[in-house]
Amino acid sequence: MYAYDEIDRTLVNERVSEFRDQVKRRLSGELTEDEFKILRLQNGVYLQLHAYMFRVAIPYGTLASNQLRALAHVARKYDRGYGHFTTRQNIQFNWIKLAELPDALADLAEVGIHAMQTSGNNMRNVTSDQWAGVAPGEIEDPRIWSELIRQHTTLHPEFSFLPRKFKIAITASDHDRAAIKIHDIGLKLVKNEKGETGFEVLVGGGLGRTPFIGKTIKHFVHGRDILSYIEAILRVYNQYGRRDNIYKARIKILVHELGIEKFSREVEEEWQHIRNSSLQIDDEVIEDIRSRFSYPNYEKLPHMPDELRQAAADPDFEAWRKNSVSPHKVQGYSIVTISLKPIGAPPGDATAEQMDALADLADKYSFGEIRVGHEQNLALPHVAKRDLPALWKALDKLGLATPNVNLITDIIACPGLDYCSLANARSIPIAQELTRRFANHELANLIGRLHINISGCINACGHHHVGHIGILGVEKNGEEVYQITIGGRADESAALGNLIGPGVKFDEVADVVEDIVEAYLALRERPEELFVDTVKRLGVEPFKERVYATR
Amino acid sequence: MTSPLEQKKLKIAGPSVVTANRTWDGIVVYRTAGRSWSADLSEAAIVRNSDEAKALLAESIADDVGAIGPYIAPVQVGTDGRIEPGNLREQIRRTGVTIGQPVQA
Ligand code: HEM
Ligand code: SF4
Numbered sequence: 001m002y003a004y005d006e007i008d009r010t011l012v013n014e015r016v017s018e019f020r021d022q023v024k025r026r027l028s029g030e031l032t033e034d035e036f037k038i039l040r041l042q043n044g045v046y047l048q049l050h051a052y053m054f055r056v057a058i059p060y061g062t063l064a065s066n067q068l069r070a071l072a073h074v075a076r077k078y079d080r081g082y083g084h085f086t087t088r089q090n091i092q093f094n095w096i097k098l099a100e101l102p103d104a105l106a107d108l109a110e111v112g113i114h115a116m117q118t119s120g121n122n123m124r125n126v127t128s129d130q131w132a133g134v135a136p137g138e139i140e141d142p143r144i145w146s147e148l149i150r151q152h153t154t155l156h157p158e159f160s161f162l163p164r165k166f167k168i169a170i171t172a173s174d175h176d177r178a179a180i181k182i183h184d185i186g187l188k189l190v191k192n193e194k195g196e197t198g199f200e201v202l203v204g205g206g207l208g209r210t211p212f213i214g215k216t217i218k219h220f221v222h223g224r225d226i227l228s229y230i231e232a233i234l235r236v237y238n239q240y241g242r243r244d245n246i247y248k249a250r251i252k253i254l255v256h257e258l259g260i261e262k263f264s265r266e267v268e269e270e271w272q273h274i275r276n277s278s279l280q281i282d283d284e285v286i287e288d289i290r291s292r293f294s295y296p297n298y299e300k301l302p303h304m305p306d307e308l309r310q311a312a313a314d315p316d317f318e319a320w321r322k323n324s325v326s327p328h329k330v331q332g333y334s335i336v337t338i339s340l341k342p343i344g345a346p347p348g349d350a351t352a353e354q355m356d357a358l359a360d361l362a363d364k365y366s367f368g369e370i371r372v373g374h375e376q377n378l379a380l381p382h383v384a385k386r387d388l389p390a391l392w393k394a395l396d397k398l399g400l401a402t403p404n405v406n407l408i409t410d411i412i413a414c415p416g417l418d419y420c421s422l423a424n425a426r427s428i429p430i431a432q433e434l435t436r437r438f439a440n441h442e443l444a445n446l447i448g449r450l451h452i453n454i455s456g457c458i459n460a461c462g463h464h465h466v467g468h469i470g471i472l473g474v475e476k477n478g479e480e481v482y483q484i485t486i487g488g489r490a491d492e493s494a495a496l497g498n499l500i501g502p503g504v505k506f507d508e509v510a511d512v513v514e515d516i517v518e519a520y521l522a523l524r525e526r527p528e529e530l531f532v533d534t535v536k537r538l539g540v541e542p543f544k545e546r547v548y549a550t551r
Numbered sequence: 552m553t554s555p556l557e558q559k560k561l562k563i564a565g566p567s568v569v570t571a572n573r574t575w576d577g578i579v580v581y582r583t584a585g586r587s588w589s590a591d592l593s594e595a596a597i598v599r600n601s602d603e604a605k606a607l608l609a610e611s612i613a614d615d616v617g618a619i620g621p622y623i624a625p626v627q628v629g630t631d632g633r634i635e636p637g638n639l640r641e642q643i644r645r646t647g648v649t650i651g652q653p654v655q656a
Pocket of ligand 1: 164462
């Protein structure tokens with residue numbers, strides 16, 4: 001866990017009173033909507049179809065149990081009893097009243113939570129691996145660096161009025177759970193020959209209308225230089241970025257237009273001017289941040305406790321354990337992923353009751369800590385293996401033990417036309433129908449790892465481009481139509497999916513996905529060949545044939 | 552953003568209303584003939600040509616304290632005078648999400 005210092009607490013509290021005053025002036029008519037809009041966006045407040053939507057940051061996906069309770073409280077008191085976890089380590093409340101927002105923000109501020117950097121053309125909430133600090137084999141805890149960047153960029157004038165939003169993600173593991181290749185800047189912690197910590201820096205990734213996979217701009221930037229290097233990238237971006245055209249304003253377009261070589265030369269030149277400035281980070285600064293992260297006092301526990309051995313006889317427990325429980329860096333402990341994808345339900349939603357109960361379970365079994373991942377699931381990062389059976393029973397009672405993590409029903413979906421004012425088509429009902437089609441656990445297991453990602457418009461909040469199966473809602477003559485891509489992926493081998501053919505109607509989407517899956521089951525070389533690997537080996541054609549032969 | 556009023560031609564395809572979100576709580580509202588806002592679509596003022604639409608929109612935009620983001624939305628008017636939303640988006644805005652919420656409101 002991270003303990004905020006006095007500066008942060010003061011900042012967050014001042015921010016709340018400032019916003020309270022702004023809301024008051026808005027409601028009295030002293031501020032017009034035009035004047036107020038940028039102020040509300042700076043506090044995470046959007047306008048959606050039914051109401052205002054309030055987006056709250058969960059920096060690098062780490063929550064303390066009291067913070068999760070505060071989110072439950074906001075859901076219950078100011079909203080409709082639930083919240084929606086997004087693909088960027090944020091939570092959204094969909095029905096918040098403007099007049100009550102300052103109170104909600106004040107309640108969150110009491111536990112150090114805020115909505116800064118969740119919207120607007122600034123540096124957004126820096127995201128990281130939800131297994132940070134507990135994943136076996138990671139270089140070091142990436143949250144230390146996420147926090148450094150967060151402190152440096154929060155409300156920094158140079159990063160507050162960028163040509164467009166700007167997103168950074170950090171990982172410290174070879175297996176990328178933070179999707180760094182689809183961020184404006186992706187950072188991967190690495191060590192050089194001398195054993196010093198630094199970063200491989202990627203730039204220019206992003207989805208939306210014009211998707212790009214990020215490219216490596218530098219293989220090693222020393223940790224002490226990372227702020228100056230990021231700043232150099234941002235200065236080049238600020239200088240050339242297309243403020244005139246919203247569709248061309250993201251850094252990915254600039255990197256694409258200049259070419260990565262020219263772009264990196266520009267950055268290098270800028271960097272040489274500033275790398276030995278005050279932006280160089282002293283070891284003490286890093287040590288100070290490091291000291292504010294606390295880690296549990298782990299016990300010395302056996303690798304295979306009796307409780308776990310006994311529970312293995314229960315096939316339901318085993319089904320859950322296989323998909324939800326992952327190795328921890330400390331012997332005798334596990335990381336437990338909590339599926340927010342029950343069959344037939346909207347992906348990523350959690351009720352206030354679930355959040356409260358999960359906070360209690362975190363206190364009991366995970367040293368009071370919860371993580372939020374970009375797949376719209378939660379995790380308990382430090383569960384003793386002997387506690388797994390008891391935890392599973394408790395989760396099951398809450399509807400939080402669906403054994404589908406990483407399976408075909410673990411779908412990522414944006415809010416789509418049910419909530420979002422930019423949407424062309426619905427996303428959530430498509431996800432719901434697909435989870436029903438593949439509800440049979442044996443079938444889902446047989447299919448194996450398969451990620452379906454759904455977005456309700458080209459903005460790609462549901463990451464459809466990088467879904468193994470990607471579904472994009474568009475509108476055609478007033479009707480919802482869905483374009484389907486296959487072969488995308490969001491991990492260290494990130495790739496954009498390829499379109500299989502003409503769009504299909506709302507009612508046909510689930511049938512088409514079934515066809516694609518059947519084709520895969522028939523075509524795969526062996527059961528271990530994942531769907532994406534079969535697509536890579538054979539291309540789109542056999543799937544296309546299968547889907548359109550009868551349509 | 553260009554204001555909707557600056558769109559020189561404001562074409563409407565059929566009967567339409569002006570809708571927006573109420574400023575203090577964000578709920579969906581419709582402009583009434585009495586120059587106020589109502590959460591009830593049946594109380595909405597109907598416009599049938601672009602001049603009427605333009606005038607209603609201008610008057611709605613002027614009430615910036617009352618509601619935000621006003622725009623013209625299509626409706627269908629039945630023979631009995633009942634007003635129904637003219638597309639799926641407006642249907643969802645009127646009746647709520649199509650998905651069943653985790654907690655019923
Ligand atoms: C419901 C209100 C939302 C609105 C109005 C909204 C708006 C947008 C817009 C306009 C973009 C495209 C920006 C660009 O390419 O410059 C975008 C991208 C994105 N949004 Fe959302 N979004 C919403 C909800 C969400 C949710 C619920 C999630 C997570 C499930 C999300 C995650 C993302 C992500 C990951 C991108 C990525 C693409 C990228 O930045 O390259 N957003 N959003
Ligand atoms: S992808 Fe489009 S429809 Fe979905 S949340 Fe983003 S902006 Fe809305």
